[in-house]
Amino acid sequence: MKVLDASAGLLTNFEVLEVLKERGTRTEADESGVPGPATPSEQKVHDYLVHSPAGTQTRKSIQTFTEAIKELELLKAEKLQMVNLRPSIPVEVHLVVEDCDERLTTDAVEALIATVDETLPPAPEAAGPTEDEAT
Amino acid sequence: MFVLASCQENIRIVPQDLHKEQLQAITDEIEKTYFDKVIPEVGLVITLYDISSIEGGEVYAGDGAPRFSVSFRLVVFRPFVGEVLVGKLLDSDASGLKVSLGFFDDIHVPEHLLQEPSVFDDTEGLWVWKYNDNDMFMDKEEEVRFKVSSVKFPPLPPENDGTVKVFSPMEITGDINADGLGLVSWWS
Known part of the structure; x- marks a missing residue:
């Protein structure tokens, strides 16, 4: 196989989850135990993603979010991580944004967290995977 | 975390798979060959994103299987440094x-x-x-x-x-x- 371009684009976790759902991975609603046509490895990625913030996101919510944070002039990779991680405390923003102290004021960080909270739906309960094991 | 990798491959469809829809047969082949495998310098292949072209379909003498030149994109797991x-x-x-x-x-x-x-x-x-x-x-x-x-x-x-x-x-x-x-x- 020839790999023409190993970096043909970044994908948000939400987009990957969409592809996997389309590929036939069972969705949350389909807990009846009927296995989809997807492979076991795809299933594992699906399980990881549904329990991450991507699990509750929609195309619309991500659009609204990126539109709202436009003026912060974050890098593409930073925006991607904002969407994937859905930061809820300032320290998380500092981890993702390079030289955060120089680029964003304390108020801007607070405002960013408020925007995240308003536009991106709350992440699914973190206890998800352990519940699965119990049943 | 996840990136797209665009690839090109000559895919051989064995005779017993010729009853399948062409797209399905090729998808199955990519799934079987690459999913859950690490391609060096590219990453761990998660799934197929799309197929952009399928060309050819030649059958060589002495071989009952057609070969297609397929261009497609894979979703791979390869986080960047600092992620x-x-x-x-x-x-x-x-x-x-x-x-x-x-x-x-x-x-x-x-x-x-x-x-x-x-x-x-x-x-x-x-x-x-x-x-x-x-x-x-x-x-x-x-x-x-x-x-x-x-x-x-x-x-x-x-x-x-x-x-x-x-x-x-x-x-x-x-x-x-x-x-x-x-x-x-x-x-x-």
């Missing part, structure tokens, strides 16, 4: 932590990239971050937030004489030595 990921603490030993994402396990947080100062508790078999006067235990199964410090694709060992431990085609080194990193529960 922040959340996984689960799988295991600990004196060398550091082993973290899993569920679909990928070869993540190691070496001892020198743990929070300072951290000590390994031999009896419990886990690491403890001495934060001021508090003992912050890094318990198994806990969620861990780490920063990717390197992604390596070690070359396949030339010959496995039995002394080599399990080979990992892609290894991620994680760093938790910063505010906000380490157990997710410490910061919430």
